[in-house]
Amino acid sequence: MDEPQTVYFTGTAGAGKTNLVTAFRNYLKTSGYDATVLNLDPGNESPDLAPDVDIREWVRLSEVMEEHELGPNGAQVAAADMIALKVFDVKQALSEFRSDYLLVDTPGQIELFAFREASRAIVDALSGERSLITFLFDPALAKTPNGFVSLLLLSATVEFRFRLPTVNVLTKTDLVVPERLEEILGWSDEPGRLYDAVTRDVATPDLALSTELFRAMEALAPLATLIPTSARSGVGLENLYRQFQQSFSGGDDLEPSHSPEERE
Numbered sequence: 001m002d003e004p005q006t007v008y009f010t011g012t013a014g015a016g017k018t019n020l021v022t023a024f025r026n027y028l029k030t031s032g033y034d035a036t037v038l039n040l041d042p043g044n045e046s047p048d049l050a051p052d053v054d055i056r057e058w059v060r061l062s063e064v065m066e067e068h069e070l071g072p073n074g075a076q077v078a079a080a081d082m083i084a085l086k087v088f089d090v091k092q093a094l095s096e097f098r099s100d101y102l103l104v105d106t107p108g109q110i111e112l113f114a115f116r117e118a119s120r121a122i123v124d125a126l127s128g129e130r131s132l133i134t135f136l137f138d139p140a141l142a143k144t145p146n147g148f149v150s151l152l153l154l155s156a157t158v159e160f161r162f163r164l165p166t167v168n169v170l171t172k173t174d175l176v177v178p179e180r181l182e183e184i185l186g187w188s189d190e191p192g193r194l195y196d197a198v199t200r201d202v203a204t205p206d207l208a209l210s211t212e213l214f215r216a217m218e219a220l221a222p223l224a225t226l227i228p229t230s231a232r233s234g235v236g237l238e239n240l241y242r243q244f245q246q247s248f249s250g251g252d253d254l255e256p257s258h259s260p261e262e263r264e
């Protein structure tokens with residue numbers, strides 16, 4: 001059997017990674033596809049995720065903090081290195097599951113995950129031919145032009161670090177009023193609108209910086225496409241699935257591993 005298509009869910013702390021992994025797994029299941037969930041967050045205490053393979057079996061943030069007398073961030077740094085040493089065990093545990101998809105939940109602190117060499121080694125070791133990264137835009141941060149640009153640059157950094165195709169996703173859209181949603185999606189569709197918004201947003205615009213940023217944003221425009229989703233309402237999950245398929249195989253649908261009659 002082919003190796004699974006792997007999707008890493010990344011984003012700033014609280015962006016909605018764990019909830020989106022859970023919602024997307026349920027969506028895949030009701031659509032007739034299997035998904036294995038891997039939790040790579042040693043600090044994940046969410047009772048809802050119920051991962052098939054959990055890094056906490058080998059590395060737990062609370063234990064790292066206690067044993068090494070570290071604070072949460074120091075412990076995340078130490079844990080990233082410990083996880084890299086356990087990647088063989090993780091692969092071994094994953095090999096017990098034969099699914100169409102592997103969904104990977106990642107640690108909350110994006111800079112600790114994205115900027116560490118250890119994480120690169122983990123992602124390299126786990127990624128097969130067909131792997132991609134989703135970068136989650138939290139509407140609480142993406143709602144201002146300034147915040148949106150910062151997330152765009154962070155997403156580009158994640159893509160640059162991991163060198164995997166990156167899909168940008170707006171989360172928690174059930175919390176966003178329609179006008180605001182339209183505005184945010186407008187920034188993602190048209191860099192010109194974003195530029196106007198950014199320059200309006202800055203009280204004393206530093207024109208040189210704005211101009212350079214705009215150039216960077218134009219270059220990043222293909223990356224700016226945002227898929228609006230809500231883990232709570234299920235909005236956008238089908239669209240997300242289509243986007244992944246497009247990225248993996250030029251749009252071809254996977255054959256469901258179960259026939260529709262087999263579904264419960």
Ligand SMILES: Nc1nc2c(ncn2[C@@H]2O[C@H](COP(=O)(O)OP(=O)(O)OP(=O)(O)O)[C@@H](O)[C@H]2O)c(=O)[nH]1
Pocket residue numbers: 011012013014015016017018019020041046106107108109171172173174175229230231232233
């Ligand atoms: N209304 C609403 N709330 C959401 C949605 N997704 C996540 N949340 C809430 O946002 C908060 C963070 O969600 P998580 O899924 O834990 O986010 P995370 O990125 O995994 O967080 P960390 O792993 O702690 O960085 C929680 O309080 C969730 O209930 C959504 O689609 N709609």
Ligand SMILES: [Mg+2]
Pocket residue numbers: 017018019041044105106108
């Ligand atoms: Mg989480």
